[in-house]
Amino acid sequence: MIGASLQVVSPSLRPFGTFSTVLRRELQLAYRRPADLLNPLFFFAVVTSLFPIAVSPLPDVLALIGPGVIWIAALLAALLPLSTHYAHDYEDGTLEQYLLSGQSLVAICIAKTVALWLVAGLPLVLASLVVSGSYGLAPSTFAVMSITLAGGSYALCALGAVAAALTVGVQRASAMIALLVLPLMVPVLIFGTRAISMAATNLPAKGPIYLVLAVTLLAALLSPIATAAALRISME
Numbered sequence: 001m002i003g004a005s006l007q008v009v010s011p012s013l014r015p016f017g018t019f020s021t022v023l024r025r026e027l028q029l030a031y032r033r034p035a036d037l038l039n040p041l042f043f044f045a046v047v048t049s050l051f052p053i054a055v056s057p058l059p060d061v062l063a064l065i066g067p068g069v070i071w072i073a074a075l076l077a078a079l080l081p082l083s084t085h086y087a088h089d090y091e092d093g094t095l096e097q098y099l100l101s102g103q104s105l106v107a108i109c110i111a112k113t114v115a116l117w118l119v120a121g122l123p124l125v126l127a128s129l130v131v132s133g134s135y136g137l138a139p140s141t142f143a144v145m146s147i148t149l150a151g152g153s154y155a156l157c158a159l160g161a162v163a164a165a166l167t168v169g170v171q172r173a174s175a176m177i178a179l180l181v182l183p184l185m186v187p188v189l190i191f192g193t194r195a196i197s198m199a200a201t202n203l204p205a206k207g208p209i210y211l212v213l214a215v216t217l218l219a220a221l222l223s224p225i226a227t228a229a230a231l232r233i234s235m236e
Helices: 002-007 011-031 034-054 059-084 087-092 094-100 105-134 139-166 173-200 206-235
Strands: none
Touching: 011 034, 011 105, 034 059, 034 105, 059 087, 059 105, 059 139, 059 173, 087 094, 094 105, 094 206, 105 139, 105 206, 139 173, 139 206, 173 206
């Protein structure tokens, strides 16, 4: 069924048609599995709720640690769905159909990454705005937080897609994915939290924001090619 749906794409619009077909399919499958949508949000809510209890409920302390806590919780929560990003397609044979369909594997990888961000990354960005109020962060930081977390979460999804492709069929892949992805996300974490902290003190935060977006753009451009190559290697 999946292979047939890909084969009917018009050759003149093949990359875009493949992208839209796979994106629609991924979103439909995601909303049929509510747990995949709620688990990252539940993890994010639990982590951000425990820090005030463990550290201090004082408003000044919460405002100080808030950017770092929100960023770390969001990155760890976004890691949860990566272990099954290509695992389900591998188990039911869809991944093999993708490789044999003759369609652009790069377009397929882009579509799956965008779908992953829409399902796991974007809800975390919206949830962070709610949590930031409980940490006493100023409304002036909300725009900076939204931009940096949106970019950082997409970079995580893009890099995580490469790691997920490399570990297709491997047992306990989630630990390997975390080991591969988290070190690469350290610069984004530093720049993202720095941007929010600067915005909270009314300092210009354009520099850290541009650096986060630069990493995001680089990951968005290179990861689909690397993911497609990793899938071909893993399926050989």
